[in-house]
Amino acid sequence: MNLLQLFRASLHSPKKIAAFRLIPIGKVMQYIFSYILIMTIISFVLFTNGMSGQQTSMEGLLEYFEKIQWLLYPFAFVFLFVFNTLLIFVRVSIFAYVGILILSVRKRKGEYRHIWRTTLFASTVPMLLSIVAALLSWSNSYLQLAIYVITLVYLILATKYYPIKR
Numbered sequence: 192m193n194l195l196q197l198f199r200a201s202l203h204s205p206k207k208i209a210a211f212r213l214i215p216i217g218k219v220m221q222y223i224f225s226y227i228l229i230m231t232i233i234s235f236v237l238f239t240n241g242m243s244g245q246q247t248s249m250e251g252l253l254e255y256f257e258k259i260q261w262l263l264y265p266f267a268f269v270f271l272f273v274f275n276t277l278l279i280f281v282r283v284s285i286f287a288y289v290g291i292l293i294l295s296v297r298k299r300k301g302e303y304r305h306i307w308r309t310t311l312f313a314s315t316v317p318m319l320l321s322i323v324a325a326l327l328s329w330s331n332s333y334l335q336l337a338i339y340v341i342t343l344v345y346l347i348l349a350t351k352y353y354p355i356k357r
Contacts, residue, residue, distance in 0.1 A: 227279055
């Protein structure tokens with residue numbers, strides 16, 4: 192399956208999300224890093240727009256930024272990429288541990304690596320909501336809570352299709 196097919200299936204099919212646990216790790220990494228790249232580009236654009244707005248208000252800073260601009264933007268992009276990678280991997284890993292608990296409560300069998308992949312694909316819709324929230328500059332705790340609840344709901348629905356323990 193290509194990334195677009197994975198994306199479309201992970202939007203609406205918990206059964207396929209559960210089946211994606213068997214996808215090779217290379218394809219999973221392509222999928223997650225495509226999201227990370229999109230989030231980084233959006234963060235970088237917001238950073239550069241924010242910097243230009245702040246530069247005009249501080250006269251001395253404007254001259255300093257003109258001198259180091261060639262150095263500031265590449266480091267900012269790399270920093271944002273690493274930071275977004277860390278945040279997304281930590282979020283998926285935490286929800287994967289929650290998924291292990293869900294599997295044990297539902298008496299289903301699955302390994303951490305399988306539930307991690309399922310969690311990644313279950314967080315497609317919440318990641319899209321995060322992207323929209325970043326673009327519209329929305330940030331509040333209720334939105335973050337809604338994103339976490341949606342991830343949890345997708346994860347619970349997907350674990351229903353894991354094999355039963357004997």
